[in-house]
Structures are given as C-alpha cells and as structure tokens.
Amino acid sequence: MGLAVALVPAVVACAAPEEDAADDATSAVTARDAGPDAKGDADADAGPLPPFHGAAAVLDAATRASMTGVSYKSGCPVGLDQLRLLTLDHWGFDGEVHVGRIVAHEDQAAPLLRAFEAIFVARYPIARMQLVDAYGGNDDMSMAADNTSSFNCRPKTGQSTGFSEHSYGRAIDINPVRNPYVTSGGTVSPPTGARYAKRSLKEPGMIQPNDAVVRAFVSIGWKWGGAWSGARDYQHFSLSGL
Numbered sequence: 001m002g003l004a005v006a007l008v009p010a011v012v013a014c015a016a017p018e019e020d021a022a023d024d025a026t027s028a029v030t031a032r033d034a035g036p037d038a039k040g041d042a043d044a045d046a047g048p049l050p051p052f053h054g055a056a057a058v059l060d061a062a063t064r065a066s067m068t069g070v071s072y073k074s075g076c077p078v079g080l081d082q083l084r085l086l087t088l089d090h091w092g093f094d095g096e097v098h099v100g101r102i103v104a105h106e107d108q109a110a111p112l113l114r115a116f117e118a119i120f121v122a123r124y125p126i127a128r129m130q131l132v133d134a135y136g137g138n139d140d141m142s143m144a145a146d147n148t149s150s151f152n153c154r155p156k157t158g159q160s161t162g163f164s165e166h167s168y169g170r171a172i173d174i175n176p177v178r179n180p181y182v183t184s185g186g187t188v189s190p191p192t193g194a195r196y197a198k199r200s201l202k203e204p205g206m207i208q209p210n211d212a213v214v215r216a217f218v219s220i221g222w223k224w225g226g227a228w229s230g231a232r233d234y235q236h237f238s239l240s241g242l
C-alpha cells in the first residue's frame with residue numbers, strides 16, 4: 001500500500017518571501033492569493049492574512065525514537081518509513097499563529113498540506129497540534145487535551161480488534177473536546193466534550209456540515225465522521241470514510 005519511499009526527503013511549503021522564490025519551490029503551498037474573504041468563513045476584521053508555512057519530512061531519528069513503542073509498535077500496518085512529519089501553521093483560540101506537528105502517511109502528506117492551508121486561510125482555530133506520543137500514545141488523554149492528531153497505531157475506537165484508520169496515518173482528529181465522538185447511546189468521548197455533543201451550539205472550533213474544515217478535507221477526498229449514521233465522530237476525518 002502507499003507509494004514508494006520518496007526520493008526527495010522533504011516537501012516544503014512556504015509562502016515565498018520574494019516573487020522569484022516561488023519558482024524553485026515545486027511543491028509550494030502558499031496563501032498568497034487568499035485574502036480574508038476569499039473563502040467566505042474568515043473574519044474580515046482580523047487584519048491581513050500572514051503567509052502559511054507547512055512542510056512534510058521523513059521522520060528524523062529523534063521522532064522515530066519517541067514514537068517507537070508508543071504510537072508505533074512492531075506489527076503495525078505501516079512502517080515508519082511510510083510516515084511523514086508535517087509541520088503546520090495553524091491559528092489558535094488566542095488569535096495567534098502556532099506551529100503544530102502531525103504524523104501522517106506519506107501518500108497523504110501533500111494533500112494534507114493543502115487542506116491545512118485552506119483551514120489556515122479560513123482562520124479556523126485549532127487548540128493544539130502535538131504528536132500523540134506527548135500523551136503516551138493514549139488517545140483518551142490526547143482527546144481530553146483537545147489535541148489534534150493523526151497517526152496512532154491503535155485498535156478501532158470502541159473495539160478490541162482491527163486497526164483504526166489512524167494506524168495508517170490516513171485519519172485525523174480535530175479539536176476533540178469541541179468535536180467529540182458520540183455513540184448512538186449518547187456516550188461522549190472525551191467526557192469533557194459533553195456540552196459539545198449539542199451541535200447546535202455552533203461555537204468556534206466546532207466542525208459543522210460544509211464548513212471550511214469539512215470543505216478542506218472533502219477537497220482532498222477525505223470524509224467526515226460527523227456525517228456518519230449511528231455513532232458520530234465529529235472530530236474525525238479519514239481517507240477511507242471509516
């Protein structure tokens with residue numbers, strides 16, 4: 001599955017500081033043409049949009065070491081060589097730009113850079129974006145911290161067998177407290193997200209049908225767990241729709 005290990009170790013996507021700098025950035029993703037009103041969701045009073053920076057790189061030795069035995073174990077369906085470390089600008093709830101990190105499958109690195117650029121242009125706030133290893137690979141702890149994360153080699157939520165799509169780095173959870181997983185019986189994960197099970201709240205950071213986040217992921221062929229029937233996973237997007 002997936003593509004062969006890329007010969008070029010890193011895809012760097014930064015807004016070029018100079019006009020001619022864009023010419024040698026073959027995989028550049030920039031926000032240069034997108035003003036605050038470009039996609040309809042941004043706050044027109046928020047000032048000029050700063051450039052978006054995003055990059056994807058092979059996993060360095062320190063990251064491999066911190067993942068091994070935590071989010072990554074032997075027997076996982078993809079190897080560390082098939083994963084990429086994405087470094088992404090994102091807005092926080094403090095109105096500032098922060099630099100977050102996720103690990104995702106190499107074949108989704110470039111599409112995810114495009115999706116997170118669109119999310120940045122929309123000024124959509126993301127609480128935090130750290131590797132799940134910062135939480136010992138524990139999804140409950142990561143969710144409780146409202147942490148946005150992708151790769152984690154673990155079983156499907158609520159099941160003891162079968163790999164979650166997160167195990168392939170082809171799924172991501174966004175702002176899990178504000179976008180909890182809600183079973184058909186009404187159980188909410190994380191528990192601190194209980195008030196956000198009421199989707200009519202429509203507070204910042206809550207993903208809503210056809211909003212900027214949903215459109216960003218739909219544009220790269222990913223599907224939203226908030227549109228599932230039965231249990232709904234409002235934080236979850238995946239390539240497979242599972």
Ligand SMILES: [Zn+2]
Pocket residue numbers: 166171172173233235236237
């Ligand atoms: Zn998920």
